[in-house]
Amino acid sequence: MGLKTLVSKLSGASRKNKAEKDHSAHVMQGVNPYWRKLTAGEIAGGEHRTFVGGEWEQIGKLQFEFLKAEGLEPHHNLVDVACGALRGGLHFVRYLESGRYHGLDINASLIEAARGELESAGLAHKDARLMVNDKFELSRFETSFDYGISVSLFTHLYMNHIVRCLAGMRKVMTQESRFYVTYFEAPEPVHLEPITHEPGGYVTTYDANPFHCAFDEMQSLARQTGLEARQIGDWGHPRNQKMICLERP
């Protein structure tokens, strides 16, 4: 193959990769704000910490302390689904053995910000495995997980996306795995009126971001994907998101 052909082939491949990456977050356009890529300047200014919901220290530590209380140990394999810029991830990476933390997110700019956070925290050597993916293809990590966590993801997704996430997660769960997810709770299924959650005064709706749903709806989605949901409820979240544990029955 001539040099010209090779160069043109390579730049074609890189255009395709870029197109795939650019496309990926746009899947969420009209669903939630996470299709928007932060600029390098915004990341340098720490904007990613606000973009993922703020309360960086508090909600980061909360996730970590919660999973530790649920039995997470340094040798466990953990996946953080919709890891964002590692608000919780930094704590997990510090605690876990090298190569045990896995994070997936749809937004490439947040994964860039996550790499910067790891560097600044002196954790670059801990081999955190980060992936940009728009289909919850968790099997691409090529491992199974003892623990999974997803904080403030289902609060930003339609139910069909939640099903895709659960289906992707089930493939990488064993009989012992536990997947913890947060959601804004509605008092009963098909709750079509907005709900104001206290503390914080956050307003959620049935069919637009940010979303609420009932535990029974979560249970039904879980069962459709071969999982079983257990209500944990209050776990100290400052805006009253509730926690559910999902397991293979």
Ligand SMILES: C[S@@+](CC[C@H](N)C(=O)[O-])C[C@H]1O[C@@H](n2cnc3c(N)ncnc32)[C@H](O)[C@@H]1O
């Ligand atoms: C509120 S932030 C929470 C991030 C992180 N869990 C934390 O606690 O900081 C929501 C995250 O969900 C990610 N997200 C939204 N839609 C997604 C999708 N369809 N697939 C994967 N990640 C998604 C966003 O990019 C963002 O990082």
